[in-house]
Structure formats: C-alpha cells, structure tokens
Amino acid sequence: MTIRSDEIGQALRAEITRIRRELCDLHALLPANGLVAWTSGNISARVPGADLMVIKPSGVGYPALTPESMVLSDLDGNVVEGEYQPSSDTGSHAYVYRHRPDVGGVVHTHSTYATAWSARGEAIPCVITAMADEFGGEIPVGPFALIGDEAIGKGIVETLAGHRSPAVLMRNHGVFTIGRDANAAVKAAVMTEDAARTVHLARAYGEPIPIPPDDIDALHHRYTHVYGQRPAADGVDEQ
Numbered sequence: 001m002t003i004r005s006d007e008i009g010q011a012l013r014a015e016i017t018r019i020r021r022e023l024c025d026l027h028a029l030l031p032a033n034g035l036v037a038w039t040s041g042n043i044s045a046r047v048p049g050a051d052l053m054v055i056k057p058s059g060v061g062y063p064a065l066t067p068e069s070m071v072l073s074d075l076d077g078n079v080v081e082g083e084y085q086p087s088s089d090t091g092s093h094a095y096v097y098r099h100r101p102d103v104g105g106v107v108h109t110h111s112t113y114a115t116a117w118s119a120r121g122e123a124i125p126c127v128i129t130a131m132a133d134e135f136g137g138e139i140p141v142g143p144f145a146l147i148g149d150e151a152i153g154k155g156i157v158e159t160l161a162g163h164r165s166p167a168v169l170m171r172n173h174g175v176f177t178i179g180r181d182a183n184a185a186v187k188a189a190v191m192t193e194d195a196a197r198t199v200h201l202a203r204a205y206g207e208p209i210p211i212p213p214d215d216i217d218a219l220h221h222r223y224t225h226v227y228g229q230r231p232a233a234d235g236v237d238e239q
C-alpha cells in the first residue's frame with residue numbers, strides 16, 4: 001500500500017528532508033569527479049524505516065538540482081512527491097532496495113573507463129591492492145538490459161549476489177554501485193572509475209599480474225575490519 005504525501009508524519013518528514021539535502025550534495029560529487037556528462041547518472045537513497053526512496057529527477061542538469069527537486073517514490077517506483085518525473089532508472093533502483101534490505105544507496109554512472117570495460121563485456125580483474133580492498137575481487141559484468149523497467153535492477157542483484165564487489169558493470173551500458181548508504185555507493189562509483197582507468201593503462205602496456213586469491217582475502221579483510229578511523233560513539237566499523 002503506497003503512502004500518500006499527506007500521510008507522512010513529522011519524524012518521517014524530517015528524515016526525508018535530510019535525505020533530500022544529502023542527495024543533492026552527493027550529486028555534485030559526480031561531475032566533480034568526472035563521472036558524468038550532461039544529465040547522465042543518478043543517485044538514490046533509501047528512507048530508513050519506510051518503504052520509500054529519494055532519487056534524482058529525470059533530465060535535470062546537475063547545476064540545477066536542489067533538495068526540493070529530488071523525487072520521493074515508493075519501492076515499486078511510484079512517485080509519492082515530486083515536481084519532476086523521477087530518473088528513468090527508478091524502477092531498477094527500487095528493485096535493488098526491495099531485494100537487498102542491506103542496501104541504503106544506489107549510484108549509476110556512465111563513467112568513461114568503466115563503461116569502456118562494460119562495452120567489451122569484460123570484468124575488471126583484481127590486479128591492484130586498492131581493488132582487493134574496496135571490491136574484494138574483480139568488478140563483475142552484468143547482463144545487457146534495456147532501460148526503463150526493472151530489468152537492470154534484476155541484473156544488478158543477480159550479478160552482485162555472487163561477488164563481494166559493491167559495483168557491477170552492466171554490459172554495453174555503465175556502472176551501478178550499491179552501499180549501506182548513498183555516500184558509500186558514491187565512494188564505490190569513484191573507486192570503480194579509478195580502478196578501471198588504472199587497469200586499462202596497465203593492460204595497454206603489458207599483461208597485469210593477478211593477485212593470489214588468499215592475498216585478496218587478507219587485503220579485503222584488513223580494509224573492511226581494521227583500516228581507517230573507528231568512531232568511538234557507536235563502535236560501527238568504518239572503512
């Protein structure tokens with residue numbers, strides 16, 4: 001049952017307002033990191049505790065995005081509040097949230113190097129320690145899927161089920177990343193393009209040397225359990 005705009009209580013309203021602001025700020029990171037051209041690319045965030053998500057409006061340029069322009073939809077992709085149409089990838093983002101309760105944010109880009117790997121239908125092999133850290137192995141390729149319904153979402157969920165990677169290269173299309181929140185998914189999108197570029201250059205001049213699986217496991221474990229600043233307040237592992 002879809003919630004109506006006038007049924008949203010005060011606490012939920014405050015949370016949605018916070019997420020609209022956060023999502024607007026995060027969208028600025030996509031052009032800042034060279035991950036998008038014109039209006040391509042989008043970010044969504046789950047509204048914790050509600051079957052709702054906030055996503056970029058369709059076809060609106062990055063400089064024109066405001067917290068108010070973000071679209072609130074339910075997890076079937078139906079608009080609950082929005083002056084604009086939501087991103088054409090909304091159905092796929094919604095599919096990911098419905099099937100992955102651990103996911104709080106989804107990012108999509110056509111970032112150049114990563115999308116070039118996707119155009120070849122080739123996974124990015126784990127040949128640098130930064131990839132072992134962040135992705136725990138290769139960045140896999142998902143199936144070719146048409147834009148507009150849930151097909152891409154299904155491909156994302158099915159492909160990532162077999163990998164530690166928070167990123168998937170959808171064939172002939174581009175990058176989708178997931179995270180426990182939208183910020184983590186943006187980080188994964190930035191790291192995906194960085195890895196794609198480095199491994200592309202490595203391969204252009206020779207044959208990259210694979211990292212043994214045991215070493216990938218050790219690097220990934222250290223990065224996800226030991227590395228970085230640990231917030232004292234809640235004891236949650238920070239990457």
Ligand SMILES: [Zn+2]
Pocket residue numbers: 041108109110173174
């Ligand atoms: Zn796309």
